[in-house]
Amino acid sequence: MVTIYEVAARAGVSPATVSRVLNGAKVSAESERLVRAAAAELDFTPNRTARRLRGQHSAVIGLIIPDIENPFFTALARGVENRARAAGFSVVLCNTDEDPDREATYIDIALAEHMAGVILAPADDASDVSRLVAHRRPVVAVDRSLARADVDAVTVDNRAGGRSAAESLFAAGFTRVACITGPSSVETAQLRMAGWRQAAARHAGEDYLEDLLRYADYRVDGGRAAMAELLALPEPPDAAVVANNLMAAGALDALHDAGLAPPGFGLAVFGDLPFASFGRRGIRVVDVPARELGEAAATLLLERIGGDAGPAKTVVLRTREQR
Amino acid sequence: MVTIYEVAARAGVSPATVSRVLNGAKVSAESERLVRAAAAELDFTPNRTARRLRGQHSAVIGLIIPDIENPFFTALARGVENRARAAGFSVVLCNTDEDPDREATYIDIALAEHMAGVILAPADDASDVSRLVAHRRPVVAVDRSLARADVDAVTVDNRAGGRSAAESLFAAGFTRVACITGPSSVETAQLRMAGWRQAAARHAGEDYLEDLLRYADYRVDGGRAAMAELLALPEPPDAAVVANNLMAAGALDALHDAGLAPPGFGLAVFGDLPFASFGRRGIRVVDVPARELGEAAATLLLERIGGDAGPAKTVVLRTREQR
DNA sequence: GTCCTTGACGAAATCGATTTCTTGGACTTC
DNA sequence: GAAGTCCAAGAAATCGATTTCGTCAAGGAC
Numbered sequence: 001m002v003t004i005y006e007v008a009a010r011a012g013v014s015p016a017t018v019s020r021v022l023n024g025a026k027v028s029a030e031s032e033r034l035v036r037a038a039a040a041e042l043d044f045t046p047n048r049t050a051r052r053l054r055g056q057h058s059a060v061i062g063l064i065i066p067d068i069e070n071p072f073f074t075a076l077a078r079g080v081e082n083r084a085r086a087a088g089f090s091v092v093l094c095n096t097d098e099d100p101d102r103e104a105t106y107i108d109i110a111l112a113e114h115m116a117g118v119i120l121a122p123a124d125d126a127s128d129v130s131r132l133v134a135h136r137r138p139v140v141a142v143d144r145s146l147a148r149a150d151v152d153a154v155t156v157d158n159r160a161g162g163r164s165a166a167e168s169l170f171a172a173g174f175t176r177v178a179c180i181t182g183p184s185s186v187e188t189a190q191l192r193m194a195g196w197r198q199a200a201a202r203h204a205g206e207d208y209l210e211d212l213l214r215y216a217d218y219r220v221d222g223g224r225a226a227m228a229e230l231l232a233l234p235e236p237p238d239a240a241v242v243a244n245n246l247m248a249a250g251a252l253d254a255l256h257d258a259g260l261a262p263p264g265f266g267l268a269v270f271g272d273l274p275f276a277s278f279g280r281r282g283i284r285v286v287d288v289p290a291r292e293l294g295e296a297a298a299t300l301l302l303e304r305i306g307g308d309a310g311p312a313k314t315v316v317l318r319t320r321e322q323r
Numbered sequence: 324m325v326t327i328y329e330v331a332a333r334a335g336v337s338p339a340t341v342s343r344v345l346n347g348a349k350v351s352a353e354s355e356r357l358v359r360a361a362a363a364e365l366d367f368t369p370n371r372t373a374r375r376l377r378g379q380h381s382a383v384i385g386l387i388i389p390d391i392e393n394p395f396f397t398a399l400a401r402g403v404e405n406r407a408r409a410a411g412f413s414v415v416l417c418n419t420d421e422d423p424d425r426e427a428t429y430i431d432i433a434l435a436e437h438m439a440g441v442i443l444a445p446a447d448d449a450s451d452v453s454r455l456v457a458h459r460r461p462v463v464a465v466d467r468s469l470a471r472a473d474v475d476a477v478t479v480d481n482r483a484g485g486r487s488a489a490e491s492l493f494a495a496g497f498t499r500v501a502c503i504t505g506p507s508s509v510e511t512a513q514l515r516m517a518g519w520r521q522a523a524a525r526h527a528g529e530d531y532l533e534d535l536l537r538y539a540d541y542r543v544d545g546g547r548a549a550m551a552e553l554l555a556l557p558e559p560p561d562a563a564v565v566a567n568n569l570m571a572a573g574a575l576d577a578l579h580d581a582g583l584a585p586p587g588f589g590l591a592v593f594g595d596l597p598f599a600s601f602g603r604r605g606i607r608v609v610d611v612p613a614r615e616l617g618e619a620a621a622t623l624l625l626e627r628i629g630g631d632a633g634p635a636k637t638v639v640l641r642t643r644e645q646r
Numbered sequence: 647g648t649c650c651t652t653g654a655c656g657a658a659a660t661c662g663a664t665t666t667c668t669t670g671g672a673c674t675t676c
Numbered sequence: 677g678a679a680g681t682c683c684a685a686g687a688a689a690t691c692g693a694t695t696t697c698g699t700c701a702a703g704g705a706c
Contacts, residue, residue, distance in 0.1 A: 001437075001458065003692055014656045019694055028654065043454070048435040049381075050692035053372045053661050068404075069397045077391060081418055090432060093416040095404055109413060112371040114324075131366070135324065256604075281579075326662055337686045342664055351684065373662035376691050 002044045011038035022046060052114060059089050061301060062110040062118040064103060068095040072245060072271050072290050073121065076142065079294025080119055087302050089116065098123045107132060117301045119294075122146060124185055138304035142297040144187045145314060152304070153314045154297045158188050158270075161286045161319035162195020165241045165268035168284055168321060170203045174239035174266040177204070178212035180226045180251060181243040189218070192243040192270060212237050216247055223247025227254035239266025245273050248283075270319075287320045325367045334361035345369060375437060383413050384624060385433040385441040387426060391418040395568060395594050395613050396444065399465065402617025403442055410625050412439065421446045434458060440624045442617075445469060447508050461627035465620040467510045468637060475627065476637045477620045481511050481593075484609045484642035485518020488564045488591035491607055491644060493526045497562035497589040500527070501535035503549045503574060504566040512541070515566040515593060535560050539570055546570025550577035562589025568596050571606075593642075610643045 008015040011034040020027050021035040038044075052058045063080050065073040081091045092115070094106040103123050110118045111131060117138035120129065127146060132139045145153040162179075169177045179196040182189030193213065200209055214230060216222030223242060230237055231254065242248040248269040255261055263282030271288045296315050331338040334357040343350050344358040361367075375381050386403050388396040404414045415438070417429040426446045433441045434454060440461035443452065450469060455462045468476040485502075492500045502519040505512030516536065523532060537553060539545030546565060553560055554577065565571040571592040578584055586605030594611045619638050 001692090004694095005692080015693075016657080016695080017655060020655085023694080026654075031655080043457075045431060045435045047376075047437065047692050048432075049372055049376045049437050050661090051694075053370075053376050053663095054692080054694045056661075058372075068400060069394065071392065071394070074392045074397060078418070081391075090415070090417070092413070094413070095401070108368060109371075112368045114370065114372050134366075324662090327664095328662080338663075339665080339687080340685060343685085346664080349684075354685080370662050373691090374664075376693095377662080377664045379691075 001047065002042045004046065007035065007038045007042055007044050010042060011035045056114065058114045058116050060092055060113065060115045061089050062092050062094060062106065062115045064094045064096060064106050064118065065121045066096050066098040066123050068093065070246065072288065075290035076121070076294040079291035080298045083295050083298035083302065096123055100124065100127065103127060111135060111137065116305045119297045119301055138301055140297045140301045142293055150312050152300050152312050154293055154300060154317070155314065156288055156293065156317045156319050158191035159195040161270060161288070162192035162241060163199045164321055165270070165284065165286050166196040166199035169239045169241065169266045169268055170199065172266060175204065176208065176212065176235065176237040176239065177266065178214070178230050178237035178240040179243070180214045180216055180223060180240060180247055182216065182218040184215050186218070189215070189243055196241045218244050218246060220246045220250040223250030224254045225250070227251035231258050242267065242269045245269060245271035248273060285322045287322050289317050289320070292317060324370065325365045327369065330358065330361045330365055330367050333365060334358045379437065381437045381439050382411060383415055383436065383438045385415050385417060385429065385438045387417045387419060387429050387441065388444045389419050389421040389446050391416065393569060395611065398613035399444070399617040402614035403621045406618050406621035406625065419446050423447065423450065426450060430455060434460065439628045442620045442624055461624055463620045463624045465616055473635050475623050475635050477616055477623060477640070478637065479611055479616065479640045479642050481514035482518040484593060484611070485515035485564060486522045487644055488593070488607065488609045489519040489522035492562045492564065492589045492591055493522065495589060498527065499531065499535065499558065499560040499562065500589065501537070501553050501560035501563040502566070503537045503539055503546060503563060503570055505539065505541040507538050509541070512538070512566055519564045541567050541569060543569045543573040546573030547577045550574035551580070554581050565590065565592045568592060568594040571596060608645045610645050612640050612643070615640060
């Protein structure tokens with residue numbers, strides 16, 4: 001690697017002057033010319049490691065997500081990256097596989113790498129960001145919020161989304177609207193279910209609620225199994241709210257096996273089914289604005305990195321129902 | 324941040340001794356005890372930036388991909404990450420959006436960040452890795468190979484995959500098998516098409532080939548448009564080989580609009596349609612082993628990082644046809 | 647002509663961990 | 677008891693960029 005000293009030697013100036021040229025401080029036109037020529041000839045790229053060590057700041061933000069193969073999180077990552085890039089930051093994407101240990105490891109790495117900040121889609125409510133907070137490293141929780149109150153968060157209005165999904169199915173004439181939600185330990189799963197419960201209680205009374213509620217795991221197989229169970233009931237549902245995209249893919253599978261499909265069987269889903277546009281007809285999609293979520297989180301984080309020390313905020317984005 | 328000096332002061336030893344304890348060099352049991360106690364009390368984490376500057380090595384590998392929202396690349400990323408993690412490396416994921424400028428920027432960053440190596444899924448054949456090679460930084464091309472011969476690559480046997488996809492459609496009794504492939508500037512698109520062409524020429528003669536071949540852009544809309552065009556022909560195809568998953572989603576859409584669907588219309592696709600299991604019935608999938616591709620690339624890269632200086636190799640994985 | 651300001655720029659300190667060199671004490675060996 | 681060996685551990689150099697501080701010269705004011 002070419003260093004600043006070699007450039008300085010070649011240009012016949014001191015390393016300090018080279019640094020000044022690189023960072024836009026005042027130098028004579030002649031020095032600048034010499035330095036730029038030398039740098040170009042030697043193909044010099046400043047060593048970011050040295051720069052970071054000296055400057056204590058890193059221009060890297062960490063994005064920790066539970067599942068890189070879930071399109072929701074990749075869309076979110078896209079949003080974060082767009083904003084970060086525009087501000088001159090790079091993004092390090094870390095995939096935890098919903099494993100709290102891996103999450104903890106990545107948080108430690110973020111700390112030790114002196115990343116400028118971290119955006120975390122928590123694996124579960126108990127995610128421990130105390131070390132980041134203790135070291136004053138900016139953190140933003142996204143999608144799910146954290147138990148502690150002193151951390152910024154960006155979420156969507158899951159309860160309202162769940163409610164409107166269920167409402168629209170009732171409005172379309174369905175009478176037994178089931179719910180397949182995520183793990184009970186996960187906030188979004190609880191809230192989406194709560195929205196459904198509210199609408200269902202209003203339209204159909206409290207009595208059938210427990211029968212038609214299933215907790216699954218936010219994955220394809222879980223959705224398939226839950227739907228199969230529901231269809232095997234003595235009084236099966238005629239519609240369902242499904243709390244994420246992966247489970248919906250599984251649920252559609254199970255419906256298909258039973259000779260059913262939307263729009264005959266009502267289906268409302270949280271989040272888009274990206275590569276299934278052909279099979280999506282007749283499905284009501286609650287649009288979770290993943291990319292916007294990422295953008296909002298990045299914006300918030302960049303403000304904090306910029307020095308904003310105001311009290312923690314939570315930004316809640318609205319869901320929107322498509323078709 | 325707590326530094327090694329503070330730990331040393333607290334333990335009553337020199338920083339050198341603290342470093343020795345951390346890195347497993349010889350120290351007396353007593354010193355070790357003191358240092359560990361001090362480090363624990365102060366919640367000390369060694370500064371990776373300083374460590375990297377001194378050691379010149381980074382334990383970070385860069386993974387540059389053209390589209391983070393394509394499940395093929397996320398699966399590949401998963402494979403890379405698994406291997407890298409097992410070897411103690413972290414992975415920085417960079418998304419270029421198929422833009423050669425962004426790719427070049429990320430390559431520069433990889434260089435300046437002193438990453439241990441780079442795995443690149445090239446945006447196109449002209450991707451310029453010369454700076455990496457010039458600086459002896461290990462590079463592995465994945466999915467698509469590069470024009471230059473001195474860079475390791477991991478690819479799949481695209482031609483064989485294309486051929487067997489087409490063969491299996493002919494074997495199933497289809498007679499007019501079309502092909503929707505990617506941009507003509509992209510190697511994989513050319514090879515997959517070439518495989519189809521070979522099979523088609525054998526089964527149906529050369530004459531209809533040009534009619535039934537469409538170049539698109541490897542994206543959903545391109546696939547939809549290409550299929551719509553094919554269906555509007557005076558003599559439309561009764562089956563098609565589609566060169567990637569995204570275009571297949573679009574093609575299925577177009578088929579649906581025309582009242583067609585597999586298995587009545589034969590469809591063979593390169594790569595899985597991850598969230599469309601329900602709609603995938605009757606489709607022949609050429610399984611592109613994305614995760615294995617990532618694992619192989621990471622393995623190769625780690626060998627190079629480990630010092631393997633043998634001549635460049637290309638690893639070709641076989642595709643497999645599912646159902 | 648002298649004093650003061652201004653500005654460019656070099657020397658050297660700095661960031662935090664690693665590593666080489668050196669030192670000094672304990673232990674052998676004859 | 678003197679000389680030699682071994683080893684733990686401290687002092688200081690090192691990685692490469694940034695930044696403070698100080699110097700020197702040119703230009704302006706009176």
